[in-house]
Amino acid sequence: GENVEQHPSTLSVQEGDSAVIKCTYSDSASNYFPWYKQELGKRPQLIIDIRSNVGEKKDQRIAVTLNKTAKHFSLHITETQPEDSAVYFCAAGKAAGNKLTFGGGTRVLVKP
Amino acid sequence: NAGVTQTPKFQVLKTGQSMTLQCAQDMNHEYMSWYRQDPGMGLRLIHYSVGAGITDQGEVPNGYNVSRSTTEDFPLRLLSAAPSQTSVYFCASSYRVDNSPLHFGNGTRLTVT
Numbered sequence A: 001g002e003n004v005e006q007h008p009s010t011l012s013v014q015e016g017d018s019a020v021i022k023c024t025y026s027d028s029a030s031n032y033f034p035w036y037k038q039e040l041g042k043r044p045q046l047i048i049d050i051r052s053n054v055g056e057k058k059d060q061r062i063a064v065t066l067n068k069t070a071k072h073f074s075l076h077i078t079e080t081q082p083e084d085s086a087v088y089f090c091a092a093g094k095a096a097g098n099k100l101t102f103g104g105g106t107r108v109l110v111k112p
Numbered sequence B: 001n002a003g004v005t006q007t008p009k010f011q012v013l014k015t016g017q018s019m020t021l022q023c024a025q026d027m028n029h030e031y032m033s034w035y036r037q038d039p040g041m042g043l044r045l046i047h048y049s050v051g052a053g054i055t056d057q058g059e060v061p062n063g064y065n066v067s068r069s070t071t072e073d074f075p076l077r078l079l080s081a082a083p084s085q086t087s088v089y090f091c092a093s094s095y096r097v098d099n100s101p102l103h104f105g106n107g108t109r110l111t112v113t
Helices: none
Strands: A004-007 A010-014 A019-025 A032-038 A045-051 A056-059 A062-067 A072-077 A084-091 A108-110 B004-005 B010-013 B019-027 B031-037 B043-051 B054-057 B065-066 B075-076 B087-094 B108-112
Touching: A004 A084, A010 A019, A019 A108, A032 A062, A045 A062, A045 A072, A072 A084, B004 B087, B010 B019, B010 B043, B019 B031, B019 B087, B043 B065
Parallel strands: A010 A108, B010 B108
Antiparallel strands: A004 A019, A019 A072, A032 A045, A032 A084, A056 A062, A062 A072, A084 A108, B004 B019, B019 B075, B031 B043, B031 B087, B043 B054, B065 B075, B087 B108
């Protein structure tokens, strides 16, 4: 089955700096790569997703890049703010069905 | 729309007891699923359903049963609770079955003693 590795497990950045989280996946048939943000005690919420026919996608301060050949994808957060502090999860899935395999999560702390 | 509603929010069980976690969505979503979240392990898929009357196993199905008699409801049954099932359980749904965004419920925190 699919295996998703996520790094780093924790990330501390100064407010205004950039944060980068990286994920690798094992199944070359995976073609959907969402990112979820989970604040303490809350539910995961989708922040951005990318499909395999696209190499990069951006939404304001958040961007995701995908390298299908190397089987890795990354989340970039620019100009970080304290409200960006949360746990971020990457995931990978295939077209047939919505079975997502999640990475282990990255705890991001933005220091004011 | 209420979105995805899970009940209860908290539950404590003794080993061997059974219970049902409830999940309902009012968005007419085709796809529904159950995940468990354990520290450092992300979210792992327990069972999922692509429509009423259709269910299938995910990554960690042992000890759990599901059914989908209606589009709206997808209950998760623990047959004989074990301490290893202590976790936070999330129900999630999506409009389509082909990789559309998942909408999560608020979770149920289950402790088995």
